[in-house]
Amino acid sequence: DGQRDLREAQAQRLQHLQWVAEIGHGRVAIAPLVGVKLSGPQHRELKGLAHGPECIGHSDRLGAPMAQILATADIGSNTIHLLVAMASKKRFRRLVNDSEWLSLGEMVQRRGEISHEAIRQVIQVLTRFQVESKRLGAEGLYVFGTEAMRKARNHDDLLAQIKAQTGIQVDLIPPRREAELGLRGALLDSDPVMPAVFAEAGGGSLQVAEYDGAGMGREWSLPLGTGALMARVNLTIPSTPAQLSDLERTIQQAFDRSDLPAFAPRLLACGGVARGLWRALHPDGHRELHW
Numbered sequence: 001d002g003q004r005d006l007r008e009a010q011a012q013r014l015q016h017l018q019w020v021a022e023i024g025h026g027r028v029a030i031a032p033l034v035g036v037k038l039s040g041p042q043h044r045e046l047k048g049l050a051h052g053p054e055c056i057g058h059s060d061r062l063g064a065p066m067a068q069i070l071a072t073a074d075i076g077s078n079t080i081h082l083l084v085a086m087a088s089k090k091r092f093r094r095l096v097n098d099s100e101w102l103s104l105g106e107m108v109q110r111r112g113e114i115s116h117e118a119i120r121q122v123i124q125v126l127t128r129f130q131v132e133s134k135r136l137g138a139e140g141l142y143v144f145g146t147e148a149m150r151k152a153r154n155h156d157d158l159l160a161q162i163k164a165q166t167g168i169q170v171d172l173i174p175p176r177r178e179a180e181l182g183l184r185g186a187l188l189d190s191d192p193v194m195p196a197v198f199a200e201a202g203g204g205s206l207q208v209a210e211y212d213g214a215g216m217g218r219e220w221s222l223p224l225g226t227g228a229l230m231a232r233v234n235l236t237i238p239s240t241p242a243q244l245s246d247l248e249r250t251i252q253q254a255f256d257r258s259d260l261p262a263f264a265p266r267l268l269a270c271g272g273v274a275r276g277l278w279r280a281l282h283p284d285g286h287r288e289l290h291w
Helices: 002-014 104-111 116-135 147-151 155-166 175-187 226-232 241-257 272-281
Strands: 020-024 027-031 055-057 068-075 079-087 091-101 142-145 196-201 206-211 216-222 267-270
Touching (some): 068 116, 116 155, 175 196, 226 241, 267 272
Parallel strands (some): 068 142
Antiparallel strands (some): 020 027, 055 091, 068 079
């Protein structure tokens, strides 16, 4: 029995896997996606995972073995975020959940590029994450980038330097993929059949997508990331009434130019910005908001 279990575990590790990740509820959530092509040695496929503070899943036996340790990092427009998790088919247990604030989105909005010093910091953080992932026995480290890296005119140079100094091939994902991964991550601990409009605000953009209870429909990428907005209206802390008026006008103009649905039965939001707004609007932690 022991030899058979060992062979089964080895066979499971040798399966050709692809896996992806996205920020969910202010923390990285490994999310299932079939058919995603990744470059480099990080080809993984992980189906039907769920996330939570310890170990959460959908219809998986509590005693099921967790055969793989996976690691992913998101080079976002506010932070670089690392998740290392021990995962089975439908459950995972977080081992490390770490992030570094770099505010690349605000920098790119102001300068149009990522500075040499910021590139050095990105590589330094990724190197640390790589060491931590290896220490925990992770099967590679999948790294992806979003709006700030997409928009930076020197992103090719950044990708090349990361590859040269760390060996990591960063996957620069398009806006629709970002929205899809965010939605899939959020649905892991939400009602998966109830229609909703999904929203995830980062430092560089606001991703919005329609969800009909079965899959993602239309999606929008609006230039309303927190860092980008701060740079665009020169927002200071504390803010002046004129700055807040300019900020509100800028946000409204972006919505007016889009064809977002006028009504949604449910708003499904994830990410640190959504979590911060939730806490500000409802500090008692109640799960329903009324306005």
